[in-house]
Amino acid sequence: MSFNSFGRVFRFATWGESHGPALGAVVDGCPPRLSLSEADIQPFLDKRRPGQSRHTTQRQEPDQVRILSGVFEGKTTGTPISLMIENVDQRSKDYGEIAQAYRPGHADYAYDAKYGIRDYRGGGRSSARETAARVAAGAVARLVIPEVQIHAWVAEIGGDAIDPANFDLEEIDRNPFFCPDPAAAQRWEAMMDAARKAGSSLGAVIECAASGVPAGWGAPVYAKLDADLAAAMMGINAVKGVEIGAGFHAARLRGEENADAMRPATDGSNRPDFLSNNAGGIAGGISTGQPVVVRVAFKPTSSILTPVPTINKAGEATDIVTKGRHDPCVGIRGAPVVEAMMALVLADHKLLHRAQCG
Ligand SMILES: Cc1cc2nc3c(=O)[nH]c(=O)nc-3n(C[C@H](O)[C@H](O)[C@H](O)COP(=O)(O)O)c2cc1C
Numbered sequence: 442m443s444f445n446s447f448g449r450v451f452r453f454a455t456w457g458e459s460h461g462p463a464l465g466a467v468v469d470g471c472p473p474r475l476s477l478s479e480a481d482i483q484p485f486l487d488k489r490r491p492g493q494s495r496h497t498t499q500r501q502e503p504d505q506v507r508i509l510s511g512v513f514e515g516k517t518t519g520t521p522i523s524l525m526i527e528n529v530d531q532r533s534k535d536y537g538e539i540a541q542a543y544r545p546g547h548a549d550y551a552y553d554a555k556y557g558i559r560d561y562r563g564g565g566r567s568s569a570r571e572t573a574a575r576v577a578a579g580a581v582a583r584l585v586i587p588e589v590q591i592h593a594w595v596a597e598i599g600g601d602a603i604d605p606a607n608f609d610l611e612e613i614d615r616n617p618f619f620c621p622d623p624a625a626a627q628r629w630e631a632m633m634d635a636a637r638k639a640g641s642s643l644g645a646v647i648e649c650a651a652s653g654v655p656a657g658w659g660a661p662v663y664a665k666l667d668a669d670l671a672a673a674m675m676g677i678n679a680v681k682g683v684e685i686g687a688g689f690h691a692a693r694l695r696g697e698e699n700a701d702a703m704r705p706a707t708d709g710s711n712r713p714d715f716l717s718n719n720a721g722g723i724a725g726g727i728s729t730g731q732p733v734v735v736r737v738a739f740k741p742t743s744s745i746l747t748p749v750p751t752i753n754k755a756g757e758a759t760d761i762v763t764k765g766r767h768d769p770c771v772g773i774r775g776a777p778v779v780e781a782m783m784a785l786v787l788a789d790h791k792l793l794h795r796a797q798c799g
Pocket residue numbers: 498546547548564567568569570572677678679680740742743744766767768769771772774775778
């Protein structure tokens with residue numbers, strides 16, 4: 442595996458910076474003869490695209506994808522699939538203040554400490570603009586796992602959680618928050634407006650469920666499905682926590698409460714009916730056939746208008762006020778990225794399983 446790639450069989454790497462001419466992904470290991478065109482990818486990019494509501498960054502990027510290789514006459518060829526998205530709204534003059542001083546919470550200081558050179562026009566390589574390329578790669582991954590349905594939604598903003606009693610999956614596409622609870626979406630509107638007005642930002646929790654995953658994907662050590670999912674989700678910008686199934690709550694349960702009790706299937710199959718899903722669909726690193734469920738915590742945006750104490754490149758004390766175009770709650774646009782990472786990991790594990798077990 443290189444510094445810059447992810448996956449074992451279904452692999453992808455991304456390239457490009459937030460303020461360069463373009464960015465993209467190379468997907469390798471995709472099986473041949475799958476139907477693929479830009480139209481299969483674009484709807485997922487349209488969901489993640491910036492500038493679609495006042496609750497996201499105002500940077501206007503059409504995020505139109507082009508397939509440059511790996512497809513012939515509408516079918517994958519089994520060779521590397523190269524995907525490119527042009528940057529059209531860079532406006533680097535917006536970023537004067539971060540050229541000299543480091544934004545606490547963002548990658549600026551650590552990036553400079555590592556490389557000694559930093560593209561300060563926006564976040565450069567550490568900007569979550571890179572997640573557009575992941576979403577494009579994730580759309581290709583979905584073709585490999587047609588039996589799986591993946592949905593992610595915003596479950597919590599600024600500590601205010603959805604009410605499971607109001608959960609309606611169809612609501613997700615009806616509001617700018619990808620929120621399945623219309624009452625919560627209404628509350629969040631006011632919370633987001635207040636945070637933005639105060640020059641501040643809010644964190645969020647995204648939940649993602651993949652149903653249709655058969656029992657058997659994953660491995661008991663190293664290629665554990667839960668370990669790969671955790672790495673995939675932690676690799677998304679601004680993610681500070683990942684839970685599988687009951688997650689941290691499992692530590693508060695007793696053995697008999699946490700165990701997902703089994704009964705013979707009522708549908709006559711030899712698969713069990715599970716009476717709960719605290720495991721989040723994964724036991725011993727291997728899928729159980731239950732929905733794979735992940736919760737992902739996104740921190741609040743670090744680029745804010747509220748002054749924050751920091752240092753400049755010379756090591757002197759200063760305060761930074763970050764102008765430019767920023768997401769007041771990065772978690773909102775994290776939902777399509779979480780879905781993409783789920784698809785990429787599951788596609789990889791399906792192919793790994795097929796390689797070993799047929
Ligand atoms: C979809 C998305 C959009 C983001 N937009 C912003 C943004 O506008 N401003 C910002 O400071 N951080 C934003 N972030 C978070 C930064 O990219 C992230 O904090 C930074 O790369 C440092 O990495 P870390 O938070 O994982 O340590 C965004 C993250 C995601 C997933």
